[in-house]
Amino acid sequence: MSSRVLKNKSNQITQGYSNGHRAVDLVGNGHTTDYVIAHTSGTVNFCQTGYGNKKGATGNASYGNCVKIKHNGGYETLYAHLDSVSVKNGQKVSKGQVIGYMGNTGNSYGAHLHFEVRHNGTRINPTGYLNADLPSNSTVTKSTTIKYQAYDNVKNKWLGNVSKGSVSYAGNKGNGISGLMIDQLTYRAHDKVKKKWLPWVVGRSGYAGNLPNDIDAIQIKNATYRVYDNKKKKWLPWVSGTTTYAGNIGNSIGGIQIK
Ligand SMILES: [Zn+2]
DSSP, rough: OBBBTTTOBBBEEEOOTTTTOOSSSEEEESOOOOOOOSSOEEEEEEOOOOOOOTTOOOGGGOOOOOEEEEEEEEEEEEEEEESSHHHHHOOOOTTOOOEEEOOOOHHHHHHHHSEEEEEEEEEEEEEEGSSSOOOOOHHHHHOOOEEEEEEEEETTTTTOOTTSSSSSSOOOOSEEEEEEEEEEEOOEEETTTEEEEEEOEESSSSSSSSBBEEEEEEEETTTTTEEETTTTTEEEEOOTTTTSSSTTTTEHHHHEEOO
């Protein structure tokens, strides 16, 4: 699957998202011949040029040559360590437009793209958006039916939306789910690898999960829901609200269904 941020390349993550690195690092073919492209249309609101390699640099200087783009819904994307920048501050850019060239500027130890997604100024996990649209506030407010979708950790992509109350479910039985997005509702996921509950998410302001870690339990406020246990190969009982949870800690989830 081609990348949303590197032209004609697939995503190869060399450093994932963590508390100490609220971004993902990507390389194309391991050299500097990769055009960096805008993930989503928007307006360039930060542009930094003229930097060389400076290991140990801090603050904005650590990004080296860098572009930040403002999108709808309070989202921003940031592209750092560029060799060169081909857009200007204030410029409107469209999805897929070349904004620079992968490089090794700023606090960098080899050519790569450092990619961040921010929502209302907070850096969120970009992994689920490497091949997918940013959440759109307009779809949330216009939608009368609550829809939800899951990230298939084997296929490495967001699966299609499912309507709440339908007989369908989000997921592929047998494949682990590592991300969950639900319109309007408040929900959270339990990280099977970190063995802890991740922060609550409201609507599509983000997603529940910590890609690429599997989820082994979920909680959804004001809903009745169940999950498919990949290890037991069966649907677990329906649960309601947050006095309990759906899932078996330690077993990955292959399906999520909301009544
Ligand atoms: Zn980085």
